[in-house]
Amino acid sequence: MSAENIKKISLIGSGIMGSQIAMVGALAGFDVVLQDIEEKNLKKAEKELRSRLERRVSKGKLAQDELEQTFSRLTLTSSLEEAVTNTDFVIEAIVEKVDIKRAVFKEIDALAPGNAILSTNSSTIVSSKLADATTRPEKVCNFHFFNPALVIEMVEVVKGPHTSEETANTAFHLAKKLGKTPILLKKEISGFVANRILGKLMNEAIYLYENGYATAEEIDLACTKALNHPIGPFALIDLTGLDIHYNVRMQRYEESGNPEDKPAETIIEKVNKGEFGRKTGKGFYVYS
Structure with a gap:
């Protein structure tokens, strides 16, 4: 066909x-x-x-x-x-x-x-x-x-x-x-091209956030204003859904067995609270 x-x-x-x-x-x-x-x-x-x-x-x-x-x-x-x-x-x-x-x-x-x-x-x-x-x-x-x-x-x-x-x-x-x-x-790899690159950026963004170097808002601003990204990593996670992010990381962890592939503690905490991002009105940001 x-x-x-x-x-x-x-x-x-x-x-x-x-x-x-x-x-x-x-x-x-x-x-x-x-x-x-x-x-x-x-x-x-x-x-x-x-x-x-x-x-x-x-x-x-x-x-x-x-x-x-x-x-x-x-x-x-x-x-x-x-x-x-x-x-x-x-x-x-x-x-x-x-x-x-x-x-x-x-x-x-x-x-x-x-x-x-x-x-x-x-x-x-x-x-x-x-x-x-x-x-x-x-x-x-x-x-x-x-x-x-x-x-x-x-x-x-x-x-x-x-x-x-x-x-x-x-x-x-x-x-x-x-x-x-x-x-x-031409061949398979989990995450393909764009999301594998994005995943590395998100890992670093969450590391900076969890260790108190900057707020989610500040990290997003660095990505949009300095790197010229259309949206910051935390706003993007809220848009796609923290539940989706969690499931993707768990799937990758189940495949690799590598603890580094697990969802970050911040993600786990928010998912357990039902804070999935835009779809629930709250994630890293609050939505009306």
């Missing part, structure tokens, strides 16, 4: 990443199905996506009829069967737990057409950990967007040892058709 043959895309998981990737596809002219097991999550996603596009309309960046046409290409469903039965390309964006992802991939494999590509948006769990849960490992890869997916241009396509050249090339060119700038990793 080539990218030109892809007409329908299925997103599994309607969280921040899944819903925004779905909208990227619909804006690019694809028929997209957004699936989640919880109806309330789908309703929340639809409300937030419509709000985002309405802001674009108010700023003159999108016409009202384009907004309606975009939503006409987006289908929301709680049925996995409905989501993938006639799909060409699946993007999984559910919780960062290997066992749950494997179960979902196995189910999708049984329901989706034989020529459909099955991808994961995860940057932590490489697709070789999921591919053997399917009967089509050569059609499984990582297809990693960045948060917020509607804004950030980069997509990382990762070719695992099981992934065929055709699948990797199709995913790479699909990213271009979605209006993104892709890079293709």
